[in-house]
Amino acid sequence: MTFNIYDFTSFNRWIDEGLNSFMSPTWALITEMAIIGIVFLLFYAVVGLFLVYAERKVCAFMQNRVGPNRVGPYGIFQTIADFIKLLMKELVYIKDSDKLLFNLAPFIVIIASFMALSAVPFAKGLHAIDFDIGILYVIAVSSLGVVGILLAGWSSNNKYSLIGAMRSGAQIVSYELSVGLSLLTIIVLAGTMQFSEIVEMQRNGWFIFKGHIPAIIAFIVFLVASTAETNRGPFDLAEAESELTAGFHTEYSGIKFAFFFLAEYMNMFLVASIAATVFWGGWMPFHVSGWAGFNTIMDYIPPFIWYIGKTAFIIWLMMLFKWTFPRLRIDQLLTLEWKYLLPINLVNILFMAFLVLMHWHF
Amino acid sequence: MNSFFKYFSDIFHGVKSLLIGMSVTGRYFFSPGQIVTQQYPENRKNLQMFERFKGEVIMLHDGNNQHRCNGCGICENNCPNGSIEVIPAKITGEDGKSKRVIDKHIYHLGMCTFCGLCVKNCPSNALGFGQEFEHAVFDRSKLTKVLNQPGSSIIKGVE
Amino acid sequence: MKEIINLPVSNIEEEEYHINMGPQHPSTHGVLRLLVSLQGEMVRSLKPHCGYIHRGIEKMCEKDTYPQVIHLTDRIDYLSAHINNHAVCLLVEKALEVDVPERVRYIRTIMDELARIQSHQLWWSSFGMDLGGLTCFFYGLRDREMILDIWEETTGSRFLQSYNCPGGVMQDIHPNFQKKVHAFLKTFKKKIKDYDRILSGNVIFENRSQGVGILSKEDAISYGVTGPSGRGSGWSCDVRKTEPYSMYGKVQFNEVLRYECDTYSRYMVRMQEMHESMNIIEQLIDNIPEGEHSAKMKAVIKLPAGEYFQRVESARGELGLFVVSDGNKTPYRMKFRTPSFSNLSVLDHISRGMKIADLVAIGASLDLVIPDIDR
Amino acid sequence: MTNNQFMFLLFSAVIVIFSLLTVTSRRILRAATFLLFVLFSTSGLYFLLRFNFLAAIQLTLYAGGIVVLIIFSILLTSQINDKLSIPPLTKRIYAAIAAVAGAILCILTILQTEFVQKTFDPARVHIRTIGEGMLSTGKYGYALPFEVISVLLLAAMIGSIILAKKRKD
Structure with a gap:
């Protein structure tokens, strides 16, 4: 062995x-x-x-x-x-609810986050599936979670839940665009969608340093959009506590509520690890080209620690958002996406493509 | 063109204000010395209430188990909630005259709103406020208390 | 009662959607029920249903003597308890033509302003919480703790002090009082900058509050929206200025007025008022004259037969106190004009056409205290 | 039976069962959910064939996009207790005839085709190839159809905006 x-x-x-x-x-x-x-x-x-x-x-x-x-x-x-x-805790039976969908919804949410997690590289060789379309796969699978939220909101037969589900639907469908496009910016730089290759390409410099300005912009956009997509922080409109009590999971109790709760945190972990992998080099240690001694010392830290450390830092950033900012209103949320993030993102991709063509990246 | 610059200045000012907000929470995150939470059951030993703290109404007793209440009932009249009941008794003093003393000074803690009128209006300053604040009990009847301690008597010269 | 319940049902139109906000809802801070009809996310109309915490305080006052009434007024608007007590005392002193010592005026005014600051602190906390910034809640409560400690040391209670009594105050101030108030002012002046940094200047907060819930000056006057909510609409309605009582005629302070008429201006008025209150306290705290803490009063207070009215500026607006006396030691009729009740009445008017999220922000900006509405 | 055959049978069974459930369910949201499972299994088939890109696109567009839109519109329009009414008998007979005819056509086509069994590795189509094919104007270029479709989508988008605006007045 x-x-x-x-x-x-x-x-x-x-x-x-x-x-x-x-x-x-x-x-x-x-x-x-x-x-x-x-x-x-x-x-x-x-x-x-x-x-x-x-x-x-x-x-x-x-x-x-x-x-x-x-x-x-x-x-x-x-x-x-x-x-x-x-x-x-007791699983409360809701009168006039669609029981099948009501019970199914938490599973859809949790399975979606579970499937997406399977594509994340945790360390060198510690990787369940290494798709050649890894990033696309993660975007595709994580977009399924919204179905669970919509079903949960509708089948609980509660008006708060329904409003929460509506908000969540509008929110996730629009922010998926920004998540995808900001990752696309890095794909332009990397030329591949395979996670293992993306990590390997950052051996002599993480993409956030390699791609400098456009990569940093893409990282910020990704951070904002993925916080929105996980229904967290200032974007927790789907469960806006002070407006909709608990939004789409108002009627859930016991283990079914725990599923939603767990899935929310796992989604946070997931987007943080995607951000860490794509922008910060995943499990790749911090290397500065030319400093051989420094690089050797960095190599002594196990890759898994690097990965966990980066992920934890991004999770901490997302928590900082959540515990600092007031919540946005639904129209401001959509304004932020369609008037600010999306145009910035599109211009940023062009910028990045130009950068790659001119070989201005490191 | 003007709106074009406004678009970017909006972004700039928005991001700046968000960063300022994050600096506040971030600063508190890294300064655990500023934590204000009191660890209640652990600090019970050195938890000192203020001397005027209105925890409950008590009858002041001195070392000889003597108090100053003569059972006049002014506190009962002043209480807005009827949480005080004074049950007087008549005893025959040494000089042969019958006089009014307190038999039971009953205090319903559950009905008291701590307005302080009984303590303020007591002509002989027999009542005061205790510092006890852990009043939770399992049985409501335990909230009814007799304030004069058993076997206590009135201080001479107060009546 | 029947009409109230049936009304919304008969009003059902197509695409209208009714939800109950309250009586148990995180944003109503108490047992207020708002029956909101929605169109999508937009509020069409709103019906407040109050009475869930009605305790009959006005009726209870009729059996109590005037000193006993004071502990009930604590419980109308528990956040400005001291100011409510003050109103009763002023009324009794006015009716009996008692001249209270100068020291009492100073103490009462300082206590009033402390009550205003702590009320605004709690309002700020819950405002932040309603908008989703939960951290604000803890910052506000953390700083409010200092005022509660000051009160506990002097009055013996943290929240419902019953510190005033006709003719003066129950006890003289604690020897540490001035020192602690100074310490509080020093600390809070630093901490209030955090309030501005975390909420007032925040771009999300500005978008959430600016242009939301426009209440014109005319509407504010006709609905009787007083206090910081009215002053946010540019209505100069501060009783401390228009009808000075205690020390307010002698101290220098500005009546905070703003003219944007929206949630943001109501917010800024309260933030400014905290600064003004600290300003007032600073002017008074070092100059408290020596003397008695209470005027000599008769053991049984009986107001001469007649009608009396006294108003004060409580933390959320004008508190009016109307007493009909028949010469007995208990009032014949006691009526409170509480600010939150009038402020609630305008909620329907200014939240129409707004989003649900705006409704929460507007409700928070009016600073409703539910026991103040129901009494 | 190899692993791949087993997985194929599993996915096919799921597709058949949930397709039937989709058309027979009388609750419209349930039907949409069953449709989601059908699309999901279809993408599973693609994954089995190593058409990873196609599978991910299937998931993103159909499962994550179109089903979400369908569910969203159902949420906006229907109540929880709504049930679809059973269509009249004649309609059902016509539908059955159409379905059986379609099935016969498919089965006949499949039976008449001679499948040649090949034993080479599953073709690993690199995304670069797909992307170049999509944007090139050469022999195997799809730039023109791609652009035509985008015009179609643009027209659909403008049309829906006009429809949505009209209703507001």
Whole structure:
């Protein structure tokens, strides 16, 4: 066995060969799928629980509070306790609701975020599916989540939910454009949509430095648009607490509510890791071309740590947005997208294409 | 052309104002020294209420288990909510005269709004405010209290 | 009652959509029910249904003596409790022609302004929360804590103090009072800059509030919208200026007026008023004269038969107090003209044609306190 | 049965079942949701064939775009208790005849075609090839159809704006 924290490729091959040595290829494939599924489920649960805790701590510090500090040291078991509470809560039956769709909606939301997560490279070789169209796949799959939100809002037979679902639909459909276009800016620079290649191309400089001005603009646009697409921060109109109580998930309780809750945090994690991968080099260490010694030291930090660190920083930025700004109004939200982000994005792509043609990038 | 510049100056000022807002929350995030939360059950030992704090109405007793209440009932009359009931008793003093003393000074904490009129209007300053603030009980009847301690008597010379 | 319930049902038109905001809704800050008819996201009309927290305070006052009435006035508008107490005391002193000591006037005025600041702080907190900026809520409450501590030390209570009594105040101020007020002023002057940085100057906030909920000066007068909400429409309606009481005739302060007539101007009036209140306190705090903390009053206060009216400027507008006395120790009739009730009445008028999100912002800018409406 | 065959059968079964459910469901939003599953499985078939680009486009456009629009318009127009009325018998008979005729046509076509089994690797069409084909004017260039379609979309967009504006007056 060759377990290497800097490169998981050989480890994966070892597992694959080991399984194939005593199983038929079909069963080996099924076992591998099961292993990956279980690993992802565990990762999903752990990251979800941790993000909820992190959000509560971060917002507490921003608000001069200490946050959860009762369950366990520094309250680290708080979210687990909350989760157990949610599991034990009654699933309220809603009169006159469309039960099939009502029960289906949380699954659509969570499956969409789950599928998108599978394309993210966590470290070298630690990558479930490496599509040649990775970015397009992520955009495509994450756009499915809105169906769940729309179904949830409609099938709860609640007027607040319906308004929340409407808002969310308008919001996600329009902000998907900006997310796609800002990623396209980087695709123009990279010339590929495959995540592994994108990361590999940033070996001697992350794209945010390589593409300098247009890349930074694209990063900001991506950050804003993806915050909007995950229904977070100043763009949480779909669940606008002070207006619509809880928006589309007003009628959900117990584990079904937990699904929405978890999916929201996982979507945040997802867009943060996409941003980290596409703009900040994913698991690639920080390299400065020419400084060989410095680069060697940076290489000693495992890729997974780099990846988690970058993702955590972007998540922190999104939390900073959420806990600083007041909420936008629905028409201002659409104005922001159609009058500001989209034109800026289109011009930015042209700018980037020009930059690539002229070889002005580093 | 003017609106063209306005478009960009709007973006610039908008982003600037957002950054200013983020600097406030960001600054507090990195200065945990400014946290104001009190850790309540842990700080119970050194939690000092202000001396005038109106926690509950009490009858002031001195070391000899003596108080200054003669049962005149002014506090009962002054209470807007009827949360005080004075039950007087008549005892025969040493000089043979019967005189009015307090039998039970009943105080319904659950009805009290802490307006302070009983304490202010007491002619012999028998009542005061206690510092106790943890009033939660499981049974409402426990909120009805007898303020004069058992076996207490009136301080001589007050009546 | 029947008509009220049936009215919206008979009014149903095509494409109209009714939702209940309240009585349990995060943005109404209490048990107010707004029956909103919507067209899409646009508010067509709105019917406030109040009475969920009606406690019959006016009727209860009829059985209480004048000192006892004071603790009930705490509970009308609990955020400007001290100012309400002040109104009762002023009325009783006016009726009995009692001259209160100078010290009492100073203390009452300082306390009034502290109450105004803390009320505006809480308003700012909940305003931010209603617009979705939850952090504002904690900043506002954090700074409000200092005022509550000052009150607790002097009056014994943090919230509903019942500190005034006819003829003066219940107790003299605590020796630490002046020091603590100075400390508060010093701290809050720094912290209020954060308020401006996080909310007032924010581009999202400006877009959410500017041009939203236009209340013209004429409408403000005809609906009787007083206080900062009225002054945001350019109506000079500050009782402290028009009919000075206590120390207000002698201190220098500006009546804050703004003429944009929208949510933003109502917001800015309150922010400015906090500065003005601090200005007033600064003028008074070091000059509190020595003397008694209460005038000599009779044990039983009986107002001469007749009708009396007293108005004061509470944190959300003009509080009018009307008493009919038949010469007894209890009032024959006591009527409160509470500011929030009049301010609520204009909500329908100014929120028509606005979005739901605007309705929340407008409601927050009027600074409604529900017990003040229902009494 | 190889893995691919199994997956193909699975996806096909899902497509058939949910297609039937889509047309038989009397609740319109349920029908739309079932349609989503059909489109989803179709993209699964594309993934199976290694047409990754096509599969992702299928997901983005149909599942993420068009179904969302359909659901959105249903949300705007229908109530939760609305049920589609059962069409009259004659209509159902005509529909059945049309469906059976279409099915027969398809099956006949499939049966008459001689499928040549090839054993080369699934063609990995690089996106660069697709993009160049889309924008080139040469032999295998689709620049003209691409532009024509965009004109069509523009016309549709202008038309919908005009329709939407008219209703407001």
